[in-house]
Amino acid sequence: MKTSDADILIIPGWSGSGPDHWQSRWVAKLSSARLVEQEDWYKPARDAWANRIVAAVRAATKPVVLVAHSAGVSAVAHAAEHLKPHEVMGAFLVAPASERAKRAIPGMAADFIPLPHKPLPFRSVLIASTNDSYCTPEEAKALAEAWGSEFVDAGESGHLNSESGHGPWPDGLLRFAGFMRSLSVISTASQ
Structure with a gap:
């Protein structure tokens, strides 16, 4: 599947994605990508x-692919419980925020x-790093297993954001x- 064949929904984490963050760059670069805006980027709340x-x-209006980072990954996990089968083709989940994030991210709601x-x-x-301050490698692997996600070890890459040197993130x-x-293979097989 080409990126132009999908609605690519970019879901940032706490504080949004600044202009140097790879998610902001992807919104600017990919014609079918758009940011899912939150009412308050500094107070992640599960339901909102x-x-x-x-x-x-x-x-x-097209097949949906989600691209989430940090607390945005958490939001996708909570949103998935409310989505109907086949509403989303796939999700590209990067640097999840786990139990450790609840203590590290200011304003993280207790229900998140x-x-x-x-x-x-x-x-x-x-995709998770081995030295992310918001999620241990063990937590990331456990989440991938629970969610049925393919797990990708990004090595020592920090939080995979602009602060860790992943502004443009060409590898990503x-x-x-x-x-x-890989989604187009699945799409073709289901037809």
Whole structure:
């Protein structure tokens, strides 16, 4: 599947994605990508953030692919419980925020963490670093297993954001292109 064949919904985490963040760059670069805006980027709240994602999915006019980072990954996990089968083709989940994030991210609502541990109703890949301050490698692997996500070890990459040197993140864009190709194989097989 080409990126132009999908509505790519970019879901940032706490504080949004600044102009140097790879998510902001992807919104600017990919013609079918758009940001899912949250009412308050500094106070992640489960229902508010999940509802915004569900509304964006239902407003889409093409097959939906989610691209989430940090607390945005948490929001996708909560939103998945409210999505109907086949509303989302896949999710590209990067640097999840786990139990550790509840202590580290100011304003993280108590209901946002813990995360659901049910399989996601769509194909997903979870990319995590071995030295992320918001999620241990063990937590990331456990989330990938619970969600049925392919797990990708990004090595010592920090939180995979602009502060960790991943502003443009060309490796991530290449991996995303591969993920999109794998979705077209699934799409073709289901027809």
